[in-house]
Amino acid sequence: MKVDVDTWIGHWPFRSLPERRAGDLLRRMDRLGIDKAWVGNLNGVLYKDVHESNAELAAEVKGKRDRLIPCALIDPNYDGWKEDLLRCRESFGMPLLRLLPDYHGYGVESDRARELVSYAREIRMRTALLGRVVDPRGRHRLDPGREMDADRASKLLQAFPEEVFLMLNFPRIVDEGREKPCLYDIPRFVGENGLRLEREIRRWGASRFALGTTLLLRYGRPSVLALERCSLSEKEREAVEWRNMEEFLRGEAEREES
Amino acid sequence: MIVDCHGHCSVDGSCWVSADDLVKGMDLYGIDVTCCSAPITSGEASPSLVRQTNDLVLASMKRHPDRIWGYCFVNPGFGEDSLREMERCVLGEGMIGVKLYHQYKIDDPVQFPVIERCIEWNVPILMHAGFPSAPELRERQPRLSRASDFVNAAHRYPEALLICAHIGGGGDWERQLKGLREAPSVYLDTGGSVIDAGMIERCVRELGAERLLFACDGNAARGLGKILDAKLSRRQREAILGRNALKLLERRTA
Numbered sequence: 001m002k003v004d005v006d007t008w009i010g011h012w013p014f015r016s017l018p019e020r021r022a023g024d025l026l027r028r029m030d031r032l033g034i035d036k037a038w039v040g041n042l043n044g045v046l047y048k049d050v051h052e053s054n055a056e057l058a059a060e061v062k063g064k065r066d067r068l069i070p071c072a073l074i075d076p077n078y079d080g081w082k083e084d085l086l087r088c089r090e091s092f093g094m095p096l097l098r099l100l101p102d103y104h105g106y107g108v109e110s111d112r113a114r115e116l117v118s119y120a121r122e123i124r125m126r127t128a129l130l131g132r133v134v135d136p137r138g139r140h141r142l143d144p145g146r147e148m149d150a151d152r153a154s155k156l157l158q159a160f161p162e163e164v165f166l167m168l169n170f171p172r173i174v175d176e177g178r179e180k181p182c183l184y185d186i187p188r189f190v191g192e193n194g195l196r197l198e199r200e201i202r203r204w205g206a207s208r209f210a211l212g213t214t215l216l217l218r219y220g221r222p223s224v225l226a227l228e229r230c231s232l233s234e235k236e237r238e239a240v241e242w243r244n245m246e247e248f249l250r251g252e253a254e255r256e257e258s
Numbered sequence: 259m260i261v262d263c264h265g266h267c268s269v270d271g272s273c274w275v276s277a278d279d280l281v282k283g284m285d286l287y288g289i290d291v292t293c294c295s296a297p298i299t300s301g302e303a304s305p306s307l308v309r310q311t312n313d314l315v316l317a318s319m320k321r322h323p324d325r326i327w328g329y330c331f332v333n334p335g336f337g338e339d340s341l342r343e344m345e346r347c348v349l350g351e352g353m354i355g356v357k358l359y360h361q362y363k364i365d366d367p368v369q370f371p372v373i374e375r376c377i378e379w380n381v382p383i384l385m386h387a388g389f390p391s392a393p394e395l396r397e398r399q400p401r402l403s404r405a406s407d408f409v410n411a412a413h414r415y416p417e418a419l420l421i422c423a424h425i426g427g428g429g430d431w432e433r434q435l436k437g438l439r440e441a442p443s444v445y446l447d448t449g450g451s452v453i454d455a456g457m458i459e460r461c462v463r464e465l466g467a468e469r470l471l472f473a474c475d476g477n478a479a480r481g482l483g484k485i486l487d488a489k490l491s492r493r494q495r496e497a498i499l500g501r502n503a504l505k506l507l508e509r510r511t512a
Contacts, residue, residue: 015432018456031487135452137390137428191451193275193283194478219453222483229286229479 002034003242004220006168006185006212009060010042010053014140017042019216022060022068028215029067032224036067038096038245042217044073045103045133051084058092071096071128075104076116085116089123095249096166098128102145109155117160126249127163129153131170131188134217150174157182164251168212173204183248185212186240190226198230206236210245261503262481264384264423264449264473265292268314269321275476277318281325287478290500294318295329295357297386303333303361308343316351329357329384334368341375348381354507355382355419364403364420365410373411373418379512382419384447388429395429405437412441419445419506424475425461426450426484435464442469445506448498449473453480458488458498467494471503 009022019028022039029037039061044053050073061068072088074081074097088094097120099113106112108129120127132147139145148170157165157175167174167184175182186209189197201209211227213220227240262284266274274296275283284292296311297303308331315328330347332340347353356376362368364385376383387403390396408422422438425431427450438444448458448470461470467490474481485498 015454016456018459134454135428136392137395138430138452138454139391141391190479191477193280193474193476194287195279195283197479216455218455219457219484219487221487222453222480225287225483225486226479 001036001242002032002211002224003245004029004034004037004213004215005166005210005245006187007037007039007215008042008217009039009057010044012042012134012217013046014134014143017216022064025216026064026067028220032213032220034211034213034220034224036069036242037215038069038071040071040073040098045100048078050075050078050104051081051087054084054088054092054094058094065093069096070094071098072125073098073100074116076112077105081116082119085119085125086123089125094125096126096128098130098168100130100133101148103133107152108148109152113156114159117156117163121160121163126166128166128168129156129170130168133169164248166210166248169214173200173208181208183210183244184208185210186227187212187214187218187223190222194226194229197226198232201230201232201236201240206232206239207244209240210248211241259291259500259504260289261472261500262289262292262474263421263471263503264447264475265294266296266476267292267294267318267326268296268311269317270314273311273314277321277326280318281322283478284325287482289474289478289482291325291327292474293327293329293354293384293503295331295384297331297357297359298333299359303359305333305336305339305343308333308336308340312343312347316347316353319352328353329355331357331359332372333361334358334366334372335361337371341371344372344375348379349512354510355384357384359386360399360402363401363407365407365414366401369411373415377415377418380419380509381512382421382445382506384421384423387422387434388424388427389433390429405434405441408438408444409441412443416443418443419509421445421447421471423447424450424473426452426454426457426480427475428452431457432460435461439464445469445471445502447471447473447475448485449475449477449481451477451480453484458484458490462488462490462494467497468502470498471506472499
């Protein structure tokens with residue numbers, strides 16, 4: 001089984017994407033042999049009322065929930081955000097929150113970010129940080145997105161030592177030495193003539209990584225190809241392809257039970 | 259046959275990846291040949307340093323003769339020295355063409371003798387290129403060639419075999435593509451770490467598959483993955499992955 005922890009549907013405001021709908025994503029997943037995907041809605045990047053994008057996403061994946069698991073986006077500066085996040089959890093069945101501080105106008109190290117993560121924890125949601133959405137070298141002049149500063153991200157991680165975060169599209173491990181290591185997806189660990197991913201898995205352990213492609217913003221095959229080419233035991237491969245993500249979520253379930 | 263037209267290596271890994279690691283990656287991803295150079299990307303690219311780095315590529319070619327083909331890197335600012343180095347590497351040692359970096363833009367008059375010599379031999383010039391959106395990034399490479407510079411060079415030398423490097427090298431690739439429409443003799447390599455959805459299909463739409471050359475520029479998974487994922491006909495894919503490059507290299511006359 002393959003589970004992709006890093007996909008998007010929707011409209012990217014700064015570039016025309018060839019495919020945007022849940023059906024497009026499912027077709028891409030089929031071509032790559034991916035069974036399930038965690039998906040966010042790019043429409044929520046610039047909506048004033050970001051929560052509208054959550055409702056759109058819930059409607060878009062309706063009837064496809066066996067394969068597409070929607071992820072929430074929330075602007076913690078906007079009135080009513082707590083109620084919106086609760087609705088994401090309880091009405092839309094979204095177990096994961098993705099943070100987009102650059103687009104929603106707060107610092108990842110700020111009190112706002114902490115308040116948002118605290119509330120997500122309170123209502124039993126997990127949180128994902130994004131290293132970046134797009135490559136800033138080619139960004140539109142109005143695009144506020146930047147590479148997430150590792151030191152600033154670390155401050156948020158340090159504020160929640162018990163929380164395991166999902167780290168999407170980061171270029172490297174940024175939480176070395178943390179008691180509860182975070183889970184990283186792999187799209188930016190695939191360089192160095194295709195040899196880097198295996199080296200990183202050997203260095204940090206297979207338990208630190210999860211398959212992620214960034215579909216439909218980018219081509220998905222590079223991540224799948226790089227993982228296929230790694231020389232891994234069956235257990236290690238299984239861990240990266242789906243088991244680590246399952247355990248990441250199970251951690252939430254355990255927290256819920258306790 | 260899969261030919262990666264844009265790679266870098268040195269025989270011992272002292273600059274760029276080692277030839278052995280390069281070939282290891284090629285084996286993993288089914289790439290038959292990589293066309294390599296070892297450009298000097300910062301500091302002064304003096305003739306002696308240029309010669310040293312080219313020697314590291316020549317040694318790589320000798321170590322893996324069927325897998326690594328070399329480009330001769332030169333700094334055109336050194337005039338006659340650069341031409342002599344090209345003669346040594348291309349005519350004497352069998353390198354397939356010339357690699358230029360951002361020491362000068364492709365349409366700078368200092369490049370003209372280099373371009374004219376490559377025209378005489380009918381060998382390609384792989385030119386580092388891009389258009390970073392952020393002004394601060396452009397300031398870091400003030401002589402980075404953009405599409406309009408290729409248009410100027412191609413209008414002056416329509417018979418030159420110019421390759422605009424890595425459309426996915428990190429920058430506004432859509433802008434580069436639109437500019438290159440005005441330079442129909444210029445080839446484009448598909449390399450670079452950017453793998454934006456639809457990029458390769460857009461390259462085909464704007465320029466035609468026959469002008470595209472497969473390239474990894476050090477990232478085999480991304481380089482190959484985007485070509486395999488793109489919605490292309492089998493004929494287009496085969497042309498991009500190798501046939502176009504082989505046809506280009508067959509044109510050599512020296």
